[in-house]
Amino acid sequence: MRKVLQVSNLGKIHGNGCPRCVASTGPDVGSNICPHCQSVVANAAISFDLHAGEILGIMGESGSGKSTIVKMLFFDEDPSLGEAIFYDNGHQWNLFSLNAAQQRRLRNHRFGIVYQNPHLGLNFNFSAGGNIAERLLMSDLTHYGQIRERARDLLTRTEVGSERMDESPKKFSGGMQQRVQIAKALSTSPPVLFLDEVTTGLDLSVQARILDLILEIQQELGTAMIAVTHDLGVIRLLADRTIVMKNGRIIEAGLTDQILEDPQHAYTQQLVASAL
């Protein structure tokens, strides 16, 4: 399958860091805090590929470093270590060597993100349609009629309903707000979509419908996605392949079915057993 992202040895250290940070933290030590300099090694030695059209799950307990991976790839945080290559229409972008304008361009055109907290993904002072328009205006589409048409389409497709286009998302339920975030992220037809705990905190039936929508998008648009979650149910339903994290490191990676049926690492075995 065609590769869209190649992540190599990525890592993030909060604090001054020291030469012993990486070797002195991780699952073998049971901590992500460097005993020598007290820096937090949010993650290190993170390597994986993302292929066109697949959903890659990143699973692990709170604090294991999952969200930090997505934050670095979406340029919300600068990495301390490693690199990532984005393969796009014959171009290869070395993500962390790009200047700020190039990074902004990728964020606005080629990557989309849906956050757990809708306040991070949406501007609650704008209408649902206005939120989509805001993203489209940062890309190439500037014609008012075309923007409204695109917003209407997206809100229909994500089952928010085009009749609610001019309402603020602050009046919407949590599930609807996630749908508006998804519509906004999809507005530029990005080949890569990042999903950070998108169903956490929602009712189970609402969660199920959002997960169905995500699968429909994968099937219809062939969008490659990275889905960060601590929920094994979400992994089971969405992810083709899964990475399991603990104390800032990948402890297991492979096809989701294999990981769930025959987990190799003791920690994964415990996670799977506790969800049964």
Ligand SMILES: Nc1ncnc2c1ncn2[C@@H]1O[C@H](COP(=O)(O)OP(=O)(O)OP(=O)(O)O)[C@@H](O)[C@H]1O
């Ligand atoms: N700005 C920061 N300064 C210091 N430590 C931080 C900072 N941001 C994150 N961390 C730490 O980095 C580690 C990884 O955080 P991250 O948010 O990636 O974990 P996570 O697995 O996504 O957890 P959660 O599911 O709770 O969001 C945690 O120990 C966290 O406390």
